[in-house]
Amino acid sequence: MASIIVLATVFVxxxxxxxxxxxxxxxxxxxxxxxxxxxxxxxxxxxxxIATGYGVGAFLFLMVSQVLIMVASKCFCCGRSLQPAGSRAxxxxxxxxxxxxxxxxESCLLAGSVENAYHTRYRTLFIDDPPSCQTxxxxxxxxxxxxxxxxxxxxxxxxxxxTKAKDDGLPSYGKDxxxxxxxxx
Numbered sequence: 001m002a003s004i005i006v007l008a009t010v011f012v013x014x015x016x017x018x019x020x021x022x023x024x025x026x027x028x029x030x031x032x033x034x035x036x037x038x039x040x041x042x043x044x045x046x047x048x049x050i051a052t053g054y055g056v057g058a059f060l061f062l063m064v065s066q067v068l069i070m071v072a073s074k075c076f077c078c079g080r081s082l083q084p085a086g087s088r089a090x091x092x093x094x095x096x097x098x099x100x101x102x103x104x105x106e107s108c109l110l111a112g113s114v115e116n117a118y119h120t121r122y123r124t125l126f127i128d129d130p131p132s133c134q135t136x137x138x139x140x141x142x143x144x145x146x147x148x149x150x151x152x153x154x155x156x157x158x159x160x161x162x163t164k165a166k167d168d169g170l171p172s173y174g175k176d177x178x179x180x181x182x183x184x185x
Contacts, residue, residue, distance in 0.1 A: 031133030
């Protein structure tokens with residue numbers, strides 16, 4: 001039976017990561033071009049940089065959630081072998097899919113946080129074109145939030161399938177999954 005404590009803890013961490021990713025999307029940095037007091041040059045003025053903190057927080061909460069699931073399930077590859085059944089195949093598929101969505105979510109969160117923290121520092125003369133005030137594109141943290149959601153669903157389903165495959169009532173086949181060539185005992 002799946003541990004309710006592990007599932008609840010992972011759900012809370014994933015929910016916090018999702019909320020932080022959505023908040024980061026809502027609070028992305030914006031910039032405006034402002035001339036100096038003498039109107040000789042222009043420069044970029046950025047508003048609050050809170051989205052970077054939200055993105056890093058979501059990154060860390062999602063990472064802790066994934067580590068907790070992997071420790072609880074012994075990362076699918078360590079420990080006692082699973083019983084051959086449909087639950088094992090489903091657990092393997094969910095394991096791989098949860099890692100793919102996890103890597104995509106973490107990449108979006110990390111790239112979004114880094115890009116959001118980057119502020120152009122150069123100035124241009126007033127007669128030249130205004131500076132390019134680079135900001136994060138809309139939707140990066142939104143995509144991260146979507147993949148956090150997918151990771152949450154897939155990792156919890158993986159853990160449930162893993163514990164079901166581990167606890168199936170089928171006969172035990174020993175500690176390893178190798179094919180023995182010795183006669184039956």
